[in-house]
Amino acid sequence: MPHRYGVLTERLLDILIASLNSHRIPLKMGWELLELYQYGRLDSPKGRLILKRACTISEPEKTKMVLRRDVR
Amino acid sequence: MSDRPAFTVELVPRDPLWKTALLSVICERLGFDGLWVSDHFFNRNVFIALTEIAHRTRRIMLGPAVVNPYLHHPVTIAQMVATLHELAEGRVRLAVGAGDSISLSRIGIKRYRPLERVAQCVKTVRDLLSGKTMTNLRLEIPATVSPPIFVGAQGRRMMEVAVEVADGVLVNWSNLQRLRESSKIVAARLGGRDGFTLGAHLIVSIHEDPAKARKTAVPFAAYLMVGSSEDILDSLGVSANMRDEVARCLTAFDWERLYSISGGEWVDYFSIWGTPARLEEDISVILEMGYNEIVFGGPLGPRPYTAIRTISKIIGRLKRG
Numbered sequence: 001m002p003h004r005y006g007v008l009t010e011r012l013l014d015i016l017i018a019s020l021n022s023h024r025i026p027l028k029m030g031w032e033l034l035e036l037y038q039y040g041r042l043d044s045p046k047g048r049l050i051l052k053r054a055c056t057i058s059e060p061e062k063t064k065m066v067l068r069r070d071v072r
Numbered sequence: 073m074s075d076r077p078a079f080t081v082e083l084v085p086r087d088p089l090w091k092t093a094l095l096s097v098i099c100e101r102l103g104f105d106g107l108w109v110s111d112h113f114f115n116r117n118v119f120i121a122l123t124e125i126a127h128r129t130r131r132i133m134l135g136p137a138v139v140n141p142y143l144h145h146p147v148t149i150a151q152m153v154a155t156l157h158e159l160a161e162g163r164v165r166l167a168v169g170a171g172d173s174i175s176l177s178r179i180g181i182k183r184y185r186p187l188e189r190v191a192q193c194v195k196t197v198r199d200l201l202s203g204k205t206m207t208n209l210r211l212e213i214p215a216t217v218s219p220p221i222f223v224g225a226q227g228r229r230m231m232e233v234a235v236e237v238a239d240g241v242l243v244n245w246s247n248l249q250r251l252r253e254s255s256k257i258v259a260a261r262l263g264g265r266d267g268f269t270l271g272a273h274l275i276v277s278i279h280e281d282p283a284k285a286r287k288t289a290v291p292f293a294a295y296l297m298v299g300s301s302e303d304i305l306d307s308l309g310v311s312a313n314m315r316d317e318v319a320r321c322l323t324a325f326d327w328e329r330l331y332s333i334s335g336g337e338w339v340d341y342f343s344i345w346g347t348p349a350r351l352e353e354d355i356s357v358i359l360e361m362g363y364n365e366i367v368f369g370g371p372l373g374p375r376p377y378t379a380i381r382t383i384s385k386i387i388g389r390l391k392r393g
Contacts, residue, residue: 016377017376022091
């Protein structure tokens with residue numbers, strides 16, 4: 001069964017996967033994200049932080065909008 | 073043909089390797105049966121990507137689709153498949169095709185006698201993997217491997233080659249009429265032979281807003297259109313000038329211009345785009361034609377992660393019947 005992540009994490013994953021700017025994300029951060037996903041830890045505080053960072057690097061405006069919506 | 077249809081995804085390794093690997097893990101978790109990784113010399117290397125995917129996944133089938141004998145010598149293909157098998161025993165498949173003549177011409181390779189080259193490549197790879205010695209040549213890899221070998225095809229004669237030499241065919245059309253014609257060609261050639269996989273390799277773009285789905289499909293449909301024969305383009309009313317202009321847009325990454333000239337029906341012809349409901353209807357029709365593998369390729373949608381999750385739900389419903 002696929003691991004179910006929270007709504008914010010899913011929205012950020014949507015941004016991350018759709019981005020054409022993934023090359024801007026440091027490779028080390030990319031591999032760390034993969035490990036976090038693989039072991040179901042993207043929703044942990046560390047996982048969420050790295051996912052937010054990666055999304056902000058690749059798609060700053062879209063990430064800002066999603067995070068703003070989350071705060072509301 | 074196999075009983076239960078397989079639902080697979082084509083990954084294009086144009087992004088950093090970690091992202092392709094992430095997508096492979098996502099696909100495995102969502103219940104897809106397999107992954108095909110495309111091979112273009114301008115993207116990340118297909119076999120290195122498959123190596124990482126083999127490490128990261130446990131269940132899902134995997135293989136390159138499609139490699140061509142102009143860019144890779146059959147011996148090299150056999151060697152890479154045999155090595156990949158050691159990482160993912162029993163999960164490896166291979167698809168061979170003639171390649172894209174426009175891409176090959178960019179590196180000075182002329183695609184001559186594609187039918188013969190593909191057929192010979194499949195035979196050579198199969199022989200080498202089974203441990204045969206061929207005129208002073210054999211692989212020094214002890215285990216014999218017999219991965220299912222597919223041929224990627226669009227035309228009638230390549231489909232016939234597939235039936236003759238391979239275990240399956242990946243029909244590279246995203247048009248229901250063409251897929252129906254292709255299924256008849258293959259069925260006639262098979263003459264009731266079992267165990268052959270008839271795969272539909274689709275360019276898919278889905279979104280709740282069909283206009284967004286169509287826009288995302290345009291560049292992918294354009295690549296196929298530009299590489300199509302004049303007969304097909306004539307039937308679609310695409311002039312040589314239009315084709316050249318689309319080709320120029322693709323080469324120059326001039327997307328705005330490409331979108332502005334992509335109002336024609338050729339986008340519908342070379343891709344399946346629309347709402348998830350439309351995709352589900354089309355997949356049901358394709359399965360009824362006798363296809364027993366559906367490869368979801370292309371952009372998948374403006375939001376590929378959402379699209380993959382949506383497609384996995386569609387598959388769940390189709391599997392439950």
